[in-house]
Amino acid sequence: MKSLTRVILLAFIFCFAIACHRDQNATNQANVSGPAAAVQTTYYQGVGVVTSIDLNRPSVEIDHEDIKDLMPAMKMEFYVKDKSLLNGIKRNDRIQFKLENGVGGLKITQVEKR
Numbered sequence: 644m645k646s647l648t649r650v651i652l653l654a655f656i657f658c659f660a661i662a663c664h665r666d667q668n669a670t671n672q673a674n675v676s677g678p679a680a681a682v683q684t685t686y687y688q689g690v691g692v693v694t695s696i697d698l699n700r701p702s703v704e705i706d707h708e709d710i711k712d713l714m715p716a717m718k719m720e721f722y723v724k725d726k727s728l729l730n731g732i733k734r735n736d737r738i739q740f741k742l743e744n745g746v747g748g749l750k751i752t753q754v755e756k757r
């Protein structure tokens with residue numbers, strides 16, 4: 644009788660654990676809604692040389708090296724999340740930058756001189 648009680652207790656704990664896990668999953672799914680549900684944000688690191696800057700867009704054109712998991716080396720324009728990121732950055736500067744690919748597309752979120 645003692646061992647049967649133990650089995651029932653274990654089964655009960657097991658079911659409870661599964662129910663808990665399910666609840667958590669349901670909550671996570673409920674939290675993801677709107678555009679975020681369709682577009683997952685991914686981040687990348689790049690290195691390159693600034694070829695031009697447009698503070699009005701704001702954007703920066705970079706002759707960049709390979710960006711791992713994203714694209715090969717090329718010269719292209721990137722949108723910048725905030726133009727203040729380009730403070731102190733000028734043409735021909737070699738920079739390291741962080742890219743965010745999410746809602747609103749590809750954007751530079753961090754710039755550092757190298």
Ligand SMILES: [Cu+2]
Nearest residue numbers: 714717718719
């Ligand atoms: Cu590119």
